[in-house]
Amino acid sequence: MTRIADPQINFADIEFLIQGIDLDPILKRISDFLDHQPKIMERVRQDLQRGLKKPDTGRTAMTPAQVLRSLILMRVKNWDYRELSERIADGYTLRRFTGFYSQRVPKHDAFHRAFNKLRPQTLQALNDLVLKAAIDLGVEDGKRLRVDTTVTETDIHHPTDNTLLWDVVRVLTRLIGRLEKVLPNRINNFPNRTRSARRRMQEIQRMTARQRHDRQQDKYRQLIGITQQVVHNARGILEKTKDQCGLDLMDDLVIGELRRKIDHYCQLGDRVIYQSWRRVLQGEQVPTDEKIYSIFETHTDLIKRGKVQKPIEFGHKIFLAESARGLITQYRVLEGNPSDHVHVTPSLKRHKETFGFAPAWYSSDRGFFSDENIKACRDVKLVCIPQRGGKRTAPQQALEKSPEFKKGQRFRAGIEGRISVLFRGRGMKRCLAEGRDRFEVLVGAAVLTNNLMTIAHLLNQKQKRLRRAA
Known part of the structure; x- marks a missing residue:
């Protein structure tokens, strides 16, 4: 449940205010400015409640003011999530700016989840x-x-064809390993090719200019072949295990998410393989809008x-x-x-x-x-x-x-x-x-x-x- 109103301060907070503990001048002015902007808080509240069937019930969460002020503080100080949580919990002035006062400050992952609900619009x-x-x-x-x-x-990381192929191999192998742990039956016919793929990738990276001219295509053929085998085997595992269920509901949810990720990276693996084949083996100049520079940040x-x-x-x-x-x-x-x-x-x-x-x-x-x-x-x-x-x-x-x-x-x-x-x-x-x-x-x-x-x-x-x- 997202709280609409700010929580009531207690007598300990009043005592700190009486003692004259004040904010940094810039933070104080920002705080006063935000206090007079209800439209801003309303937009944040709408994002925090987006997707909730009953936003007025459930566990008490952070208020829109606490979320927005914490995000601003994080960017003012250029902190990460862990440091943000620790610094707010450690100092009363930052507790006052973010609106937590003497309440318990959420952990870093709670800030991460709250900030992720905010949309670019x-x-x-x-x-x-x-x-x-x-x-x-x-x-x-x-x-x-x-x-x-x-x-x-x-x-x-700086994208090269060999490192992208290596990313596909290691990520798919890791996801298949996680899928095997939650499935009731053992997964067969999925050999671990990470070591051979890593060796080919490192051999390509360590080549001199003359070695690249003589040996690069052969090594790339081997690396592309290994990647094709891993992608093909991963799709075979998805087909063989499509009817298998977990031991409980949570395992079923995990299995569904892992299958979605495996299918996603198989599709990206096809793009990386085709891109490497065109550029290295066929000698084509791949247009910029057709290239993929990372399987993690495809945008x-x-x-x-x-x-x-x-x-x-x-x-x-x-x-x-x-x-x-x-x-x-x-x-x-x-x-x-x-x-x-x-x-x-x-x-x-x-x-x-x-x-x-x-x-x-x-x-x-x-x-x-x-x-x-x-x-x-x-x-x-x-x-x-x-x-x-x-x-x-x-x-x-x-x-x-x-x-x-x-x-x-x-x-x-x-x-x-x-x-x-x-x-x-x-x-x-x-x-x-x-x-x-x-x-x-x-x-x-x-x-x-x-x-x-x-x-x-x-x-x-x-x-x-x-x-x-x-």
């Missing part, structure tokens, strides 16, 4: 509500906008941005738009590796929908340049997008050398610092959660936390100015 809606509240409070005017793209990595994209230190990245491209006040007004997790110039028109349209007018400044790097984009910015007073490629005309050279344009480019550089903060401080550099939805939730939570901390800082500054004026 909910985080997007929360960010929109926070941005609207910032506009109403007068801390955001939307007059200047800077945009950029970055990449958040998925939690995978992973290959991103090439021309970076010298990291020419290839595996994850998803993220579009970000930031205002002059430091609020991220737009974010999107993109499909594939689209060119940057396609984001200018949609970002301007979204800005007009949010603020009711076009920004006075629009600044980006040269990757966003195109003649169509310059025409689309006709309502923008200062467009700071350097020309990409081709010979610059005299008017273009004069524009890019003007003081206003240079000032706009210095303003654009601020979003690089914001991306660095999201990576280092909010945990957006690499997503350790599984699945596309969890990936988007991580990005949305990092953006939400950034915006709440920025609003808190702006409100504290505003309060200081009012005090000095008084």
Whole structure:
């Protein structure tokens, strides 16, 4: 049962409050801000109750405020689930911020289950509500906008054909072993080929350039053959055991889940085998949209941005738009590796929908340049997008050398610092959660936390100015 109302504090909590134990100024301002946003808590409550037949009955769970505040704290401090639970339990100020006070703090897995119920659409809606509240409070005017793209990595190893084939062999063998433990009858005719597959994989990885030219295809044929045998045997086991049941209901549930996973990885194994056969044995250049880079994170994209230190990245491209006040007004997790110039028109349209007018400044790097984009910015007073490629005309050279344009480019550089903060401080550099939805939730939570901390800082500054004026 998800509790709607916050629990009543006891006399011990009142004593701590009387003694003057207070929060960090930023956390206190975030707490006060969230206290006046009932729509945000209602969206979280809807997600927590999603899928429950009787949400008003059953074991008492965390309130929407506790879930959201714990998620924000986790991203503010960039903690993992275990450290989050331990730190909240250890400190009264964090208990007060998250709303647990003197109650028992849930274990790390309870936080994990609660956060997994949040949907990407909910985080997007929360960010929109926070941005609207910032506009109403007068801390955001939307007059200047800077945009950029970055990449958040998925939690995978560097993909090669031999390591993907090895992943298929070891995962299917492990799942068949687990299935055998819960089935009443012993599984026969499934030889363990993990050692032979690992040896072939390691032999391929240790080859020199000359050895690859002479011996690579033979080793790949052997590894592909082993993988095909494992996938075929796994499907045979599924067929032979389709009528077998467990000793009790729990075993039946476990058997059903294991069979689903085995079938899933068999299908991925077929894709990996076909991909390796085409690329290595047939010498084809497999299109990017037909490749698979991980059997665990199948949604992973290959991103090439021309970076010298990291020419290839595996994850998803993220579009970000930031205002002059430091609020991220737009974010999107993109499909594939689209060119940057396609984001200018949609970002301007979204800005007009949010603020009711076009920004006075629009600044980006040269990757966003195109003649169509310059025409689309006709309502923008200062467009700071350097020309990409081709010979610059005299008017273009004069524009890019003007003081206003240079000032706009210095303003654009601020979003690089914001991306660095999201990576280092909010945990957006690499997503350790599984699945596309969890990936988007991580990005949305990092953006939400950034915006709440920025609003808190702006409100504290505003309060200081009012005090000095008084």
